[in-house]
Amino acid sequence: MAFARIQLPPSVKRGDPIEVRISIRHPMETGFRVDDVGRTIARNTLRDLVCRYRGAEVFRASLGSGIAANPYLRFYVTATESGEMVFEWVDDAGERGDARAAVVVA
Amino acid sequence: MSARGAGAALVVAALLMLQGGQPAGAEPRSGIAYAGADVRAMQADDVANPGMLWVERGAQLWSAAPAPCAGCHGDAALSMKGVAARHPQWSAGAARVVDVEDRINACRVERQHLPPLARESEDLLALTALVATQSRGLPVAVDVDGPARPAFLRAQAFYAERRGQMNLACTSCHVDNAGKRLLAETISEGHGNAYPAYRLEWQNLGSLQRRLRACLFGVRAEMPPEGSPMLTELELYLGWRARGLAVESPGVRR
Secondary structure, three states, X not given: OOOEEEEOOOOEOOOOEEEEEEEEOXXXXXXXXXXXXXXXXXXXXXXXXXXXXXXXXXEEEEOOOOOOOOOEEXXXXXXXXXXXXXXXXXXXXXXXXXXXXXXXEO | OOHHHHHHHHHHHHHXXXXXXXXXXXXXXXXHHHOOHHHHHHHHOOOOOOHHHHHHHHHHHHOOOOOOOHHHXXXXXHHOOOOHHHOOEEEOOOOEEEOHHHHHHHHHHHOOOOOOOOOOOHHHHHHHHHHHHOOEOOEXXXXXXXXXXXXHHHHHHHHHOOEOOOOEOHHHHHOOOOOOEEOOEEOXXXXXXXXXXXXXXXXXXXXXXXXXXXXXXXXXXXXXXXXXXXXXXXXXXXXXXXXXXXXOOOEEEO
C-alpha cells in the first residue's frame, strides 16, 4: 500500500521552473531493526524513483536505508508544454507504485 | 465567615488550582509551542506534513465500497466538522465515555455491518485522521459534566497519582515542570490537541492512546491495553485540560 501526494503549482508560464513536491507513504524499513523477540525485520525501502514529464525522464532518485519513512522530495523542472507528470517507484519487496499529476502551462 | 468556613474555602481554592492542571491563571500552551522550528514548519506545511498521507487515505476509505461512510455522512468536511473537538464524550448507547476511534468502530459494527478495525491499524488511523482534520483550528471543548463526570474524576485522580518504578505522576512533569528541560527535550504541558499525530520517533501516525501508553512506559508503569476505558477517560481529562486550544490534527511531534 504505497501511495503518494504530489503538489504542483495550479498553472505555470512556459519556460518557468515548476516546484515539484512529492510525499510517499512507505515504511522504509532499514533491515537493521529487530522485533520484540529478536528476529531481524526484513529490509524494505524504496529503491528507484523516476519522474517522467511528457514521457521524458526529468528526475531519478536512488533511495535506501538512510532515508526516513514516508520520503518527501522536492525538485524543480522547467515547464515546456501542458502534460502529465508520472512518478514510478519500486521497493525492495518488488512492489511497484505510481502517481501522476497534470502540469498546466498557461 | 467562621475559621472553619475559611479553612474549607481554602481547601476548595487549592482543589480548584489543582484541577486546572496548569499554573493558576495561565492559558494552556500547545505542544507545538515547545517544538523546534523544523517541527513547526513541518506541521504547518500540508505537503511536508506526513500526517496528511493518512488523511488522504482516510478520504479514500470514506467513500470506499461496501457501505461507504459517505452514504450516511456525506461530505466529511461538513458532517465531521467539530466532531473531534468534542470527543471523547459520553455515549448513552455504550454507557461509557468513547473517543473518535470507538465511534468509528461502533459505526462499522452497528451500521456498516463490518468487523471493527484494530487500534493503531492503518485504516483506523486514516479514518480518525480524516475526522480529526475537519476540526482543525476549532477549540477543544469536551463535556465533562453530566454522565461523563465520574469518568472525568477518575481520570483526574489517575493524572495526579504517582505510579510506576519511577514513582512519577503525570503532574510531576506536565504541571510542575512544564517548560523545563529533561536532557535534550523541553517538557510540554502534555496536551493532546494534535493527535492523531505523526511522531518522528515512531516514523508513523499514532493515536493519543499510543502516546499515553508511551508516557506510561517511560515512567515504567503498567500500560493499560489500547482501547481500555482508563485510557479513553484519560483522553477526556486531557481534553478538559486543553479546553480552548485549537485542534492541530494531524500534528507533527518529535
